[in-house]
Amino acid sequence: xxxxxxxxxxxxxxxxxxxxxxxxxxxxxxxxxxxxxxxxxxxxxxxxxxxxxxxxxxxxxxxxxxxxxxxxxxxxxxxxxxxxxxxxxxxxxxxxxxxxxxxxxxxxxxxx
Numbered sequence: 001x002x003x004x005x006x007x008x009x010x011x012x013x014x015x016x017x018x019x020x021x022x023x024x025x026x027x028x029x030x031x032x033x034x035x036x037x038x039x040x041x042x043x044x045x046x047x048x049x050x051x052x053x054x055x056x057x058x059x060x061x062x063x064x065x066x067x068x069x070x071x072x073x074x075x076x077x078x079x080x081x082x083x084x085x086x087x088x089x090x091x092x093x094x095x096x097x098x099x100x101x102x103x104x105x106x107x108x109x110x111x112x
Contacts (some may be wrong), residue, residue, distance in 0.1 A: 002089055003081060013100065042110075043110050046085060046108060046109055046110040047068035047109045047110070048067070048109065048110050048112050049065035049066060049067060049075060049077075049086070049109050049110070049111055049112060050066040050067065050068070050110075050112070051064070051065055051066075051112060052064040052065060052066055052074055062077060063076060063077045063080070064077070065073055065076045065077055065086075065111060065112070067088040067090070067091075067109065068109050069088050069091050069107045069109070070088075071090065073088065073090045075088060077111055080111055081111070082112060083110065083111060084110070084111050085108050085109070085110055085111075086106050086108070086109060086110075086111055087106040087107065087109075088106065088107050088108075088109065089106060091105070091106055091107040092105055092106045093105040
């Protein structure tokens with residue numbers, strides 16, 4: 001029961017962040033010490049992404065998630081199934097010597 005209450009609060013907070021960001025057309029900003037991201041939890045050692053909500057209906061958008069990693073960008077997961085691992089491309093680091101992106105540095109998360 002505690003999990004359902006946490007999920008409902010988390011979903012409501014995400015909806016308000018997304019709705020406020022729609023007007024400014026920017027990525028929702030979440031403070032580093034936010035309990036919002038911590039409430040998503042982990043599974044098999046991987047953090048779990050949070051579903052993004054449709055601002056008009058308040059229901060989860062199909063195949064759209066909020067990355068559990070800073071800067072918490074929206075992720076389009078079309079073609080992925082629930083429980084699969086996905087990567088956040090915004091976390092890829094660039095190799096200073098070659099100037100190319102090192103895909104092995106991309107942070108991995110699990111889809112809910």
